[in-house]
Amino acid sequence: MLSTFHKSKKENIVSDYQEEKGKGISGIVNGFEIRLGSPAFIGLSVDSSNASIIAVSINQEIIGRFLIRTKYRSGLNSMIDRLSKLFDLAVLSGDNEAEQENLNKIFPQGTKISFNQTPENKLHAIEDFEKKQKTMMIGDGLNDAGALKRSFVGLSVAENMSNFTPASDVIMLGDKLTELPKFLQLVQSSKRIVLAGFVVSFIYNIVGLALAVAGFITPVIAAILMPISSITVVALSTLGVKFISHRLNLKA
Structure with a gap:
């Protein structure tokens, strides 16, 4: 079957392309029906508790599968520990329960962890969170685009800034993600600096008006x-933010 497919034609003609969100894609290529997606979508009965599986079939004949296992970033445990002291955390994953045990070790006890989440599931979850409190969504894929846009703050994680990233309020390189607590601290400090600038400007103008x-x-x-x-306030704000960034050892 596979060799016949390879030798069929040099120019591939695709028709009847379909996508089932959260399941897989299918289409007719040079007369061959090709399906690519989850085992259930392909019709493969296999234990997927230890890894995420993507299977491929041609004319309903299963020809192979990919096993994808997650590798966690160095420093992730420390980041989660720091964030959990400041925020209520929740995990919305499009993968299956294969990572349940690992995630339970990383996140605090009682953290809500949901698997097999479609883009719509993630969007509705963020909408529910937003009804209770302002929410920051951290995502790294197109499936997170709706949730990133709906959240109060959407943070998109990208491995390369030149690649496509979903619309969001913040874009952070993947190798900087573990420094998120520092960036949040910088945001809070910067807010105080800006407010201090307004106070200085107000006092400056009141004194100037009185003297005039x-x-x-x-x-x-x-x-x-x-x-x-105006120049003084802007300069002090800029220098203040740079000083705090240096103290937190943050680099652009």
């Missing part, structure tokens, strides 16, 4: 001092 009304500042001097105020 009292006649101590001429219009020409006031015209010079006003842009200096």
Whole structure:
């Protein structure tokens, strides 16, 4: 069957292409029916508790399968431990329960972990979370696009910035993901710096207005001092953020 398919034609003609979300894809290629997806979609009865499996069939004859096992990033345990002290965590996975045992070791006891989640399942889950509290969604694939867009903050993880990434508020390189707690700390510190800048600007203008009304500042001097105020606030904010980034040992 496989050799016949290879020798059929040099130019591949595809028709009747179909995609079943969360299951697989199928189509007719040069007269051969090809299906690629989950074992159930292909019609393969196999134990998939130890790995994610993708199977391939031609004209309903199963010709092979891929076993995919997850490798976790170094430092992930520490990151999850730090985040769990600040946020309520939940896992929405499109994979099967093969990783249940490993995830139970990484995430705190009581963490809601859901498997076999379709893009629609993830979207509805985020909608439910958003009804209770503001939610940050972290995803790395097209299947997460809807959930990333619906969440209050969507963070897309990419291995290469030049590759396609789903629409999101933040894009982070995969090798920087374990530094997420530091970035969140930077965000909180930056917010305080911006607020401090507004306070300084407000005080600056109040003092300047009082001096101008009292006649101590001429219009020409006031015209010079006003842009200096804006430049000073921006400069202090920029330097403040850079200082905190350096202290947290964060690099762009």
